Structure formats: structure tokens, C-alpha cells
Amino acid sequence: MPTLANKKACAMALSIAILASAPHAFANHDHDHHHDDGEAHAHDHDHDHDHDHDHDHDHNHSHDHDQGHAHDNDIYAGYFDDAQIADRALSDWEGDWQSVYPYLLDGTLDPVFTHKAEQGDKTAEEYKAYYDTGYATDVERIVIDGSSVTFFANGESMTGDYQYDGYEILNYEAGNRGVRFIFELADDDSDDALPHYIQFSDHSIYPTDAGHYHLYWGDDREALLEELTHWPTYYPSSLSGEEIVDEMLAH
Numbered sequence: 598m599p600t601l602a603n604k605k606a607c608a609m610a611l612s613i614a615i616l617a618s619a620p621h622a623f624a625n626h627d628h629d630h631h632h633d634d635g636e637a638h639a640h641d642h643d644h645d646h647d648h649d650h651d652h653d654h655d656h657n658h659s660h661d662h663d664q665g666h667a668h669d670n671d672i673y674a675g676y677f678d679d680a681q682i683a684d685r686a687l688s689d690w691e692g693d694w695q696s697v698y699p700y701l702l703d704g705t706l707d708p709v710f711t712h713k714a715e716q717g718d719k720t721a722e723e724y725k726a727y728y729d730t731g732y733a734t735d736v737e738r739i740v741i742d743g744s745s746v747t748f749f750a751n752g753e754s755m756t757g758d759y760q761y762d763g764y765e766i767l768n769y770e771a772g773n774r775g776v777r778f779i780f781e782l783a784d785d786d787s788d789d790a791l792p793h794y795i796q797f798s799d800h801s802i803y804p805t806d807a808g809h810y811h812l813y814w815g816d817d818r819e820a821l822l823e824e825l826t827h828w829p830t831y832y833p834s835s836l837s838g839e840e841i842v843d844e845m846l847a848h
Contacts, residue, residue, distance in 0.1 A: 672800070672801070672802055673800045673801075673848075674773060674800075675769065675773030675774050675775055675800075676773055676774070677774070677802055679766065681802055681803065682764065682766070682776055682802045682803060683802070683803035683804060684761065684763070684764065684778075684804075685761075685764075685778050685797075685801075685803065685804050685805075686761065686804065687741060687743075687744060687746075687759060687761070687780060688743075689778075689797075689799075689801075689804060689805060689806060689807055690741050690797055690799075690807050690810055691741045691742060691743075692740075692741060692833060692834075693738070693739075693740050693833065693834040693835070694738065694739045694740070694741070694810075694831035694832065694833060694834060695737065695738055695831060695832060695833070695834040695836075696732070696734055696736060696737045696738065696829060696830070696831055697732055697830050697831070697832055697841060698732040698733055698734055698737075698829070698830075699737065700838040700841060700842075701725070701728060701729060701732050703838075705838035705839070705841075705842060706725075706728070706838075706841075706842060706845070707721070707725070708842055708846070709842055709845045709846060710722075710724040710725045710728070712846055730826060730827065731826070731827060731828050731830070732828070732829065732830055733827065733829075734750075734827075734829035735750045735751055736748050736749065736750045736829060737749055737750060738834065739812070739831055744758045744759055744760065744783065745757070745758055746758075746759050746780075746795065748791075755788050755790055755791055757782050757783070757784065757788065757791040758782070758783040758784055759780035759781060759782055759783060759795060760780060760781055760783045761778075761779075761780055761781075762779045762780055762781040762794070762818070763779055764776050764777060764778045764779060765777045765779065765796075765822055767822065767825075769825075775798055775800075776798070776802045777796040777797065777798050777813070777821075777822060778796065778797045778798075779794060779795070779796050779797075779818065780794070780795050780796075780797075781793065781794055781818075782794070792814035792815055792816065793815070793816040793818075794814065794815060794816065794817075794818045794821060795812060795813070795814045796812070796813040796814070796821055796822070797810050797811070797812060798810065798811045798812075798813070798828070799811065808832075808833075808844070809830060809831060809832045809833075809844070810830070810831055811828040811829065811830050811831075812828075812829050812830075812831060813827075813828065813829075832844065
């Protein structure tokens, strides 16, 4: 598990295996993002629940509203046109965020894996093991304020300013796609332990406030785009573990 120190030379994605020998990392680390597609799973850690929205709609809702809702669900599941994508500002992810990994370790997320097993092709234990790999990280908290991003890990914190560096579209073997919104460290004189790049994935493709997100970080922009196994995932720090479970079950 990484500590906030020691940069290394490769792409990083918060995983004990990767961070132990990966890019600059926060020294001992491990860690999601809709990647149950591995190969096809490459983008489904959350994709499992992409199609599980159970929203009750008043039958008086307009046809346009229903179409808009279905349209949003398609985007969340990774089906969209290039023309729908728009640049996003770091303010979309502003706030105080907590890693969900501790809730996996202490059993709080077990109802989520049980629910997945009822609808999917793995046992609850297999889903938990899959997400254990995906969520693993020692960066337990992230605070984003303006252009400032502060990482908290192992009792330490470090802060850097990040500027927008465009987005990249990823094509998954399952047939769906994802978009990574990328930010680059603005000051070359910053702490060497800070990642040069951070990449957000939150199932949205145009400006909107994120409800949760998956974060990838490292020094190699292109190598990070190849990371589909580890996706540290963050929800607002104001939510309890039980509230996060409710959010996950709702999707």
C-alpha cells in the first residue's frame, strides 16, 4: 500500500501491485470504475448496475421526459455519440470525497455484492474479490477546491494545482465506451510525490456535478488510459457507509 512518497516510473492506478512498482505513487497502495468487462470486463465494475435503475415514474410524465431519462441511462451505461461529449472543469468534482475501499474491507458493502450476485454471473464472494482489486487504495480522502487537489493517505496529505488537459474516449470489448477527463499538474516544482496526471471517470460525458467518481493517477498520461483493473472510487465524505450502499443499489 503506497504512502505519499516515492515517485516511480510508470502509470499508476492505486493498486498494491501497481503502486508497489508503479509511477510516482503515494508509496504503498492498492485499488474501480464500471469495469466488469475485464476484457469485456474492462469497464464494468459499476457497469453491473448501469442497467439496474429502478425509478418509478409518474405515468403523467411527458414522452420527452421519458426519452431524456432513457437517454441519460444510455450514457451512464457507456453508449453515446462523440458529438455529445463536452469539456469539463475541475469544479464538476469539487468537494470532500472519501474512498469506498474501507467499507468493502469492513463488510459494509456486502449487500451490494449480494445484490449483484442475484442478477449477475458471479457469486457474492467473486464480486467482492473483483471489487477488492478495483477499489483498493490507501488514498482514503481527496479534497478538490478550485484548481487545488489534496490527497490524504497514511496520515499524510499533499496538495497540487491541476489544469485541464482534455479528454480521451476509451472503447471496451463489451461494446460500450467511457470518457476520461484529464488534468495535468500545473507546477513542475510541486512535491515530487504528486501525480503528474489525474484522470476522472464518472459515467458522465459533459459538464455536471459528480455524485461519485473513479480516479486514476500517475506520471504517464497514455499508460494510465490502459489501466482498467484498478479504479479507486470516491463518494462524498458526508455520506455514511449505509448511504453509499443505498446509492450503489439505486444504480
